[in-house]
Amino acid sequence: MPSWIDACATDDIEEEDVIRFDHDGAVFAIYRSPDDRFYCTDGLCTHEKVSLADGLVMDEIIECPKHNARFDYRTGEAKAAPVCVNLRTYATKIENGRVLIELMGAQ
Amino acid sequence: MTQHRGMVIVGAGECGARAAFALRENGYSGPIDVLGEEEHRPYERPPLSKGRPGGAVPLKEIATQAQWDSAEISLSLGTKVTEVDRADRVVRLADGRIMHYDKLLFATGARARRLPLATTAPVATLRTMSDAQHISSIAVPGSHVAIIGAGLIGLELAARLRAGDVDVTIIEVSSAALGRAVPPELAARLVQRHRNEGVRFEFDAEITAITDRTIALLDGSQFTADLIVAAIGAEPETGLAEQAGLEVRNGITVNVTLATSDQNIFAAGDCCNFPSPRTGAPVRLESWRNALDQGEHAAANMLGASREYQKTPWFWSEQYDLTLQVAGLPQPGRPFVRREPGSGATLLFQFDDDGRLVSASGLGPSGSVAKEIRIAEMLIERGARPDPRLLADAQSNLKKLLRTG
Numbered sequence: 001m002p003s004w005i006d007a008c009a010t011d012d013i014e015e016e017d018v019i020r021f022d023h024d025g026a027v028f029a030i031y032r033s034p035d036d037r038f039y040c041t042d043g044l045c046t047h048e049k050v051s052l053a054d055g056l057v058m059d060e061i062i063e064c065p066k067h068n069a070r071f072d073y074r075t076g077e078a079k080a081a082p083v084c085v086n087l088r089t090y091a092t093k094i095e096n097g098r099v100l101i102e103l104m105g106a107q
Numbered sequence: 108m109t110q111h112r113g114m115v116i117v118g119a120g121e122c123g124a125r126a127a128f129a130l131r132e133n134g135y136s137g138p139i140d141v142l143g144e145e146e147h148r149p150y151e152r153p154p155l156s157k158g159r160p161g162g163a164v165p166l167k168e169i170a171t172q173a174q175w176d177s178a179e180i181s182l183s184l185g186t187k188v189t190e191v192d193r194a195d196r197v198v199r200l201a202d203g204r205i206m207h208y209d210k211l212l213f214a215t216g217a218r219a220r221r222l223p224l225a226t227t228a229p230v231a232t233l234r235t236m237s238d239a240q241h242i243s244s245i246a247v248p249g250s251h252v253a254i255i256g257a258g259l260i261g262l263e264l265a266a267r268l269r270a271g272d273v274d275v276t277i278i279e280v281s282s283a284a285l286g287r288a289v290p291p292e293l294a295a296r297l298v299q300r301h302r303n304e305g306v307r308f309e310f311d312a313e314i315t316a317i318t319d320r321t322i323a324l325l326d327g328s329q330f331t332a333d334l335i336v337a338a339i340g341a342e343p344e345t346g347l348a349e350q351a352g353l354e355v356r357n358g359i360t361v362n363v364t365l366a367t368s369d370q371n372i373f374a375a376g377d378c379c380n381f382p383s384p385r386t387g388a389p390v391r392l393e394s395w396r397n398a399l400d401q402g403e404h405a406a407a408n409m410l411g412a413s414r415e416y417q418k419t420p421w422f423w424s425e426q427y428d429l430t431l432q433v434a435g436l437p438q439p440g441r442p443f444v445r446r447e448p449g450s451g452a453t454l455l456f457q458f459d460d461d462g463r464l465v466s467a468s469g470l471g472p473s474g475s476v477a478k479e480i481r482i483a484e485m486l487i488e489r490g491a492r493p494d495p496r497l498l499a500d501a502q503s504n505l506k507k508l509l510r511t512g
C-alpha cells in the first residue's frame with residue numbers, strides 16, 4: 001500500500017537545488033526546480049552509488065558529483081555517460097509547508 | 108573475408124566503447140566494428156587502483172554483452188590490429204582478417220611506462236585488469252610493496268593497499284608528489300595523509316639498480332619488497348598510427364575536430380595530441396572524462412559534424428576518504444585564490460593575465476568539492492572573468508556567477 005512520508009520542509013531546499021533524505025535504510029534526493037516544484041528520485045547514482053545531493057542542479061538536470069552523469073530529475077531518465085540506468089522517481093506533494101513523498105508497500 | 112564498409116574503431120577502452128555507442132545515438136545505422144587487444148569486455152580502469160583490496164578485483168564493465176548486442180555493435184576481443192592501409196582503407200588484424208572502413212578511429216589509449224633501467228627483476232605496472240589481478244595476488248595482508256613514482260596511480264594504489272594492511276614504500280625521483288598536474292599545496296596534503304596512514308616516502312630518490320626484489324638507491328640505501336610496482340606514467344599507444352604514416356608527436360596529432368591529417372581517420376582519448384581550446388597549445392590528456400568526451404565528439408565528426416572540441420580538461424582522484432577534482436590545467440608558478448567551503452575542503456583557483464579563470468582544484472572529503480569545481484569548469488569553458496573576491500568568499504553562492512559570467 002502506498003504511503004506518504006514527511007521528508008522535509010519546503011524551505012529546507014533552495015530553488016534549483018537538492019537535499020538528501022534518508023528513510024528506512026534507503027536514500028532519496030529531493031529537488032526544488034527553478035519553477036518551484038518539488039521532485040523526488042533515488043538518492044544514489046546508478047553508476048557507483050554516490051549521493052546525488054552533493055551534485056549540481058541545473059534547470060531540470062542533476063549531475064552526479066563523482067563523474068558527472070546527468071539525470072532528468074523529473075523523470076529519472078539517464079541523460080549522459082557513464083550511466084544508462086535510470087533513477088526511480090517518487091511522487092511528491094506539499095502540505096502545510098512540508099514536502100511529502102509517496103513510497104510503496106513496506107518501505 | 109570482406110564486408111561492407113563501415114565505422115571501424117581500433118581500441119576497446121573507455122574511448123572506443125563510448126564512440127561506438129555514440130555513433131548509434133547519432134543515428135548511424137551501418138556496420139560498427141570495435142577491435143580490442145585485451146580479452147576482457149571493455150571495462151573502466153579507474154576502479155583498478157581504488158577502493159578496498161581483498162577478494163577479486165572489481166571488473167566494472169562499460170556495457171553488458173546484451174547492450175553491445177542490442178546496439179548491434181560488433182565487438183572483437185583479443186584482436187590486435189596490426190596494420191592500417193590508408194590507400195585501400197582497410198585494417199589488418201593479427202588473426203588474418205581484414206576490414207574495410209569508411210571512417211577509422213584510433214582509440215588505442217596508452218600503456219604503462221617501463222623503468223628506463225636494464226633489469227631482469229620482475230617489476231609490475233598497473234594499467235589493465237590483468238595487471239591489477241597480478242598485484243592483488245601478491246599484495247596480501249602483511250606483505251610489503253614498493254611503489255616507484257608518487258603520481259596519481261602510485262598514490263591511489265598506496266591507499267588501496269594500506270586499506271588491506273599492506274606495508275607500502277613510495278620511491279619518487281623528484282622532491283614532491285604529483286608533479287605539475289596538482290597544486291603543490293594539495294599534493295603536500297595528500298602526502299601527509301598517506302604518512303598518517305603509515306606509507307613511507309623516499310623523495311629525491313634515484314634508483315641505481317633493481318635486483319630480484321631489492322631496489323638500490325644512489326645514496327646507498329636499499330629496499331626489499333614482495334612486489335615492486337612501477338607507476339611512472341603512461342605512454343601513448345601510437346605504433347600503428349606511425350606505421351600508417353600519420354603524424355605522431357607525444358600522441359597522434361589531431362586538429363580541433365579530432366581528425367588526423369587523413370580526413371578518414373580520427374583519434375581520441377589517451378592516444379591523441381590535440382589543440383587546447385582557447386590557446387591552441389598541443390596537449391595530451393590521460394583522463395577518463397576526456398576519453399569519454401572525445402570518443403563522443405569523434406563519433407559525431409566521423410558522421411560529418413566537423414565540430415570543434417572545446418571541453419575543459421577535468422579529472423578526479425580518490426585516496427582514502429579524500430576526493431581530488433581538477434578542472435582546467437593548473438599552471439606552475441601562478442598564484443592561487445583560495446576558498447575554504449568548510450568540512451575540511453580546500454579549493455584553489457588560478458587566473459591568466461587577462462583575469463580569466465584557467466584552473467580550479469579541490470581536495471576534501473568525498474562530495475565536498477564537486478559542485479564548486481563543476482561551476483568553475485563551466486566558467487573556464489566560457490572564458491569567464493569571475494571576481495576573485497567572490498571565489499574566495501566561502502559564503503558567496505558560486506552558482507550566481509554562471510548567470511552573470
Ligand SMILES: Cc1cc2nc3c(=O)[nH]c(=O)nc-3n(C[C@H](O)[C@H](O)[C@H](O)COP(=O)(O)OP(=O)(O)OC[C@H]3O[C@@H](n4cnc5c(N)ncnc54)[C@H](O)[C@@H]3O)c2cc1C
Nearest residue numbers: 118120121122144152153188216217376377393394395398
Ligand atoms: C589504474 C588506473 C586508474 C585511473 N584512474 C583515473 C581516475 O581516477 N580519474 C581519471 O580521470 N582517470 C583515471 N585513469 C585514466 C583513464 O582510465 C584513462 O584516461 C582512460 O582509460 C583512457 O581511455 P582510452 O580508451 O583512451 O584508452 P585505454 O583505456 O588505454 O584503452 C585503449 C585500448 O586499446 C587497445 N589497443 C591499443 N592498441 C591496439 C591495437 N593495435 N589493436 C587493438 N586494440 C588496441 C588497448 O589494449 C586498450 O584496451 C586511470 C587509469 C588507470 C590505468
Ligand code: FES
Nearest residue numbers: 045047048064069
Ligand atoms: S558515481 Fe555517478 S557518475 Fe559515477
